[in-house]
Amino acid sequence: MSADSTQIEEHLRAASDAILLLLTEVGQLERHKRGIPPGEPRFDEVARSVRVVAQALAEFTEYEEHWARVATDGRTDIEPISKSENAPTTAAILARWRAIERQLDDMEPGSPESALLFAEFESLRDEYLAIFKERRGSNPE
Numbered sequence: 001m002s003a004d005s006t007q008i009e010e011h012l013r014a015a016s017d018a019i020l021l022l023l024t025e026v027g028q029l030e031r032h033k034r035g036i037p038p039g040e041p042r043f044d045e046v047a048r049s050v051r052v053v054a055q056a057l058a059e060f061t062e063y064e065e066h067w068a069r070v071a072t073d074g075r076t077d078i079e080p081i082s083k084s085e086n087a088p089t090t091a092a093i094l095a096r097w098r099a100i101e102r103q104l105d106d107m108e109p110g111s112p113e114s115a116l117l118f119a120e121f122e123s124l125r126d127e128y129l130a131i132f133k134e135r136r137g138s139n140p141e
Helices: 004-032 041-071 086-103 110-137
Strands: none
Touching: 004 041, 004 086, 004 110, 041 110, 086 110
């Protein structure tokens, strides 16, 4: 397998993992927002977070679509996403992201604890996005 195919697989896997996590994050934020009275400042914060996550989701889907075109352009050497592995840096971030996701499932909407976890979730998302944007320099446009 060439380095080129490995690079394509890593990009597809990273985008796919991010898309799945962002879909979950949007759902969690929306469920939490439903439990917060609209008059509270936290309601507005969570509503804004839903939009930010949805925008990040759109960005990852565009990125994945680009790499899907690269992967299907006359190639037969690309493994399915489920069989590919994450780069070590993104794997560590994803593990932390998933741990927070599980903790959020048990949190009371609008609680100070859930606000702290969502802030950590957002920080990890931003870290993941930064790695992604750094990789863009290697895009075969």
